[in-house]
Every structure is written in C-alpha cells, then in structure tokens.
Amino acid sequence: MRLVLRRGTVVSADTPPPAGEQRLVVAIDGAERAAVADVGAVGPSQAGDDVVVNAQAVDLRLGSGGFDIVHVNLTRGLGGSGVPGAHVMKLNYSSLQHAVLPVEQELDDPAPAAREEVPGRVGVFGLHGQLAPIAWAIAQAAAAAAGAGAARAGYVQTAGGALPGGHSRVVTELLDRGLLTGHLTAGPTYGGRDGEAITTIGAIDHAIAVLGWDIVLCGPGPGILGSGSRLGHGGMAALDTAHAALALGHDTVLCARMSAGDPRERHRGLSHHSATVLGLLLQPVTVAVPAGFVPPDDHGFHAWPALATDLDGYVASGLPARTMGRDAADDEAFFRAALACGLHLGTPLAAD
Template identity: 30%
Template sequence: MIDIKKGTVIEIKEIRDGVEEILVDIDGIKEKAINYINLTGRIKKGDIVYLNTTAGNLKLGTGGYHFVMINCNKNSITSDKEGHIMKMRYTPFQIKCFCVEEQQSPYHNMFLNDLDLDGLPVIICELHSMVPCAAASVKINTGNNVKIAYIMTDGGCLPISFSKLVDCLKKSNLIDYTITIGHAFGGDYEAVNIYTGLIAAKYVIESDIVITAMGPGIVGTGTKYGFTGIEQGEIINAVGILKGIPIAIPRISFSDKRDRHIGVSHHTLTILKKIALLPAIVPLHRYSSEKLDLILSQFRKEEILNKHRIRIKDGWPGVTYVKNIDFLQVTTMGRSINDDPEFFLTSSAAGIVASEFLKSK
C-alpha cells in the first residue's frame, strides 16, 4: 500500500535539471518533498498536491523527502518528447522514453550488428558513492579530454535527477554523459538494458571509459543474496561477454559498525565468488600492511584470488581531488571521506587501473 497525504506548496527551495525540491505544509507541519518535472510538471507556490509519504513515514533513506504524485492545480500535462519505450511500465507513473536502440532512433540500425566493446575499460561499482573518486582518478591520470560515460542502473533510485551527486559531477566535468538503463530514466541517453547501454557508451557517445553504478538508495536485507548491489556481478558478466575490461570496485571499510562489512564486505565476497562467472580486475589501495593482510585473507578464504586479478594502486590523488571540490560533498552510508577513507581510496584506485588500460592502447 501507498501512504498518501495532501499538502500545500509553501516554498520552492531548489531547481535542478528535471527536479524541484520544495517545502509543503501537511496538516500544519512543514515537510520536504521532491517534484519530478517529467512526471508531474512544474510546480508553484500555493499549489495543492498529493504526496507519496510512504518512505518518509518509515524513516527510510530518501533524505527525508516525500514525493509529489498529483498537482491538483494542473488539469493536464502533455509530453512533447519523442519515444515509444515505457519505463516503470504498467504503473501509474509509466514514462515515455526515447531509447537509443528503438526503431525510431537514428542509432537503431547500428544495434542490429553484433557489436562488442573492443577492450573498453568499464569500472563497475556496487554503490553510487563509489562514482566520484573513480571518475576523478581517471581524469587526473589521463586529462580532461578523456570522455567518461556514467551508466545508472535501476538498482537504486530510478530518476537520475534525484542524484545531487551526478549533477555536481557533471558541473565538475568529472563525468561527461549519462545513460539510464532498465527502468531508470532521465539520462542524456536512455537504453533498455545493460548490454545496449554499454554499446551506446562505446559507439554512440564514443566514451573512453565507462562507470556503472545504481543511483542512490541500495536495498539490503542482511542476507547473502538479498541486496540490489548483487547486480555488480551480473554487470561483470555483461562486460566480459561484450569483450570489455571489467574493473570491479570491492566494498572496503574499516569504519562500518557491522561486522559483515568490515574489511571486504560480504556483498563483495558474494558477488565475486558466486555471481561473477567471468574474471574481473579488482583494484585495491595501498592500505597499511595490517589492513591489506586482512583483505587478502578474506579473498583467499573465499577462493576469489583464483578467479579475479588484484591490482594495488595509490588512491590518494583522486580522493584528494574530490575533497578539494567545495560544492561536492561525498558520503557513503552517512560517512564522509575522513570518516571512512578506505572506502573512497578503493574507488580512486579503480580509476587509476582504468586509466592505465587507456594509456596502453
């Protein structure tokens, strides 16, 4: 069931591409809400709106936002965009998207061919927060002329406009283009699945390096297979099948309060041992010897070193670069770079590995 409440818009706090952050009055209480322009049109002060308050009522990790479902002050909204592919299909919010591979696309005929990635380096993240340091590390090691495409999957939030991080990364020139796949929507390009998304990154955008990750909001249950980040293993397989270079960022932390996420997260161990059927490169930072020994022992115990290749690099340059961007505040599970440095250093090391493949071509 959906929790729905009626409110009045009292302030428009911020407008980004595709999204408006607003304040609404709900029964005399001021609450934060998100209005997706592509779904419900633009909003103005005084509008009466119906809001999905389900996640907010559960105190889930949506940043404390409710979401506008209906603007009572609009009689109708008509999309003027092209496209025949529906995302969020058969829901009240199904949205028309123009996908790169559909019949009306100028790229349709290209997708009829048996294309591969021809050694394209693809950095594969489990969490959205891994993207910034990986991208920064690529740029500072190869130069700003290198073109990075970010593919956002539908394992987390679906509208890419929800991510303030993506907005900041584009403004900082750390990522150049975005592709939203599956039911995720709102990227510079839309694609039906990870395979066509990767091909679009290679041949439509002509990217030098690709980064894949879900949007904000990973789902986890504390069980072996019950987390949406398990898609990382499936993307490793997709990149391998398409003859790209899969570079899988392991989830490393020494600050998480949960034992299953200390050192190498149980998520990473499951992904690399059980889900990834094809080999990947697994980057690590030059941690202290004590921490590195623990990480490698965890990998050995799960026989991961027999399948995947470890590359150890210094992740500090990318991390330092990100820390010096004033308007880019990066956190993972509420922890900053200073709180959980090993997590971000690992992501940065992945960027170095990817850029070295690019330099060797």
C-alpha cells in the same frame, strides 16, 4: 501493497530546474514536511499548489528518505503530453508509466554482431557514493599519463538505488566539472541527460559504440535497497552489469566496496556485497584495490592490482567525501577503494 499517498499544499518551492528535482515544503494535516518533485515527470510546483505526495519513506524513517515525493500536482500538473513519437514504456503498468525513445533503436545495424566492435573499459560499482571518487581518479590518471589525452568517461545509472535520473546532485556536479561526459539511464531508471536505455547491456553498447565513451561507469543511483541478506540488496545489480560488460568483450573493472568504519561487521574490510558478486561471477574481472590490501584467498580467480591513492587530493577537490554519515577520515578504506578503481580505469591500457 498500497501506496501511502497524502494530499497537501505547497508552502514554498525553490526555483525549478529544467530537469531534475525541485525542493519543496508541503503542508499536510497542519504539519510542514520537506518534499521533492521530479520536474521531468510531474512538472514544476509553486507555492499554493494542491499536490498529492508519497509519504512512505518519511513515515518509515528510512535513511534514504527524509522527504516526501510529489506524485501529482493537481493544480498545474495534469496537462502533460509525453515525448513525441515515443512508445517504449518505462515503469510500465504502474501509475508512473511513461514512454521514452530508447537509445537501442538508434543503432541502424540490423545485426549488432555484424558491425565492428569497439573495445572499451567498463567500471562497475555497487554504491552511488563510489561514483565521484572513481570519476575524479580517472581524470587524475589521465592527467598523469603524458600525451594520453583525457578519457571520456560517462555514467550509466542502473537499478539498485534511486530510479529518477535527476535525483543525484553529484552527477550534475560531475557533469558540470567535466569529470563525466554523459549520463544514460538504463532498465527501470529514467531521465538520463543523454538518453534512456531499455537494458543495461544496451546502454553500455550505445555508450561505447555510438557516443564514443572510452570508459563507462555503471552503478545505481543514490540510496540502496537492502535486507541484510546475502542476495537481497541493490549491490547485486553489479553482477548483471559485469556479466553484460564481459559478454560485450570490454575490459571490466569492479569497484570493491570496502570499509574500516562501518559498524556492521558484514561491511568491514571487503563488504559482503562485493564478496558475493565476485564469488558468483562466471568470468574473471579486475578489482583494483588500495596499496596494502591483501585479497581474500577465495577470490584468486580475479586480478587484484594494488595502487597508491591520493585521498588528500580527493578531499581537497571539494567533491562529496562522506559515506553513510562518515567523513573520509573516518572511513579511508571506502574512498581509497573507489580511488584505486578510478586510477586503474584512467590508466591507458598500454600502460597497465
């Protein structure tokens, strides 16, 4: 393995956010290429800056690529000082290692088992495109439950997709709209608005016991690792996440990945990603599905409530309604499955 690094000059740069990503155009060997810079990691860039970018994704023409990633800004990015008092490393023993203040150390109890457990609900999904319809449907369910009050739903970003917490513009939009109450990054992911967790189970525990979230939505960032094999894909992170939530005693709901428009047979109907996770789980979970879906006979171990979903309402909300290049009209099953998950999560437990 060797990093595919190229040196270039920033041609143009948008206004950098305080955190998250800055979009750039970088000239490399006379050609202009799109690039992004993680401002929290490498600082802001300006036109004329001398930068080194990782060009691997663009060179491989990966669907999750389309841009180079700034590895270091040689002009103004060498004065970083890190987070004061931090000593726990993320991306440790790589050139991108950096110290964080993990949320797990904020729990004062020496023995977590000794404190009163707070019951919560955990929604587990395997593809980032499911997050927005889940969050929207949670809000719709809460609004329909008279006197129930709005549920506080937050997002724990897990492994399986993009690692930088600022890479998802959808998360920013959901936070701005009040559809998410917070964002934690867990495991190798980093840069969460509300903190960093060493483990996913630590993030779930902190979100419910300390931050007071009613619902914790756990899943990968944008993009997904995949090999086409049964076990070699980012969706398998859902298996560990579901087991973590179950071990903590929380009501656990798995969002089924479904499709009626995916050209790959393995993802038609109930995707093999979801089917594999459901087949390997050691305890039953709830899999809320769209009305009319018939659960497979070999997954009767789990609960499969069927719910009517408002796809038109979701599309009208203006939230992202495309997956893998397909509009909601071309793949209703994908969005309806995520909406069913959110609707179930947002319905108060007493009304289940």
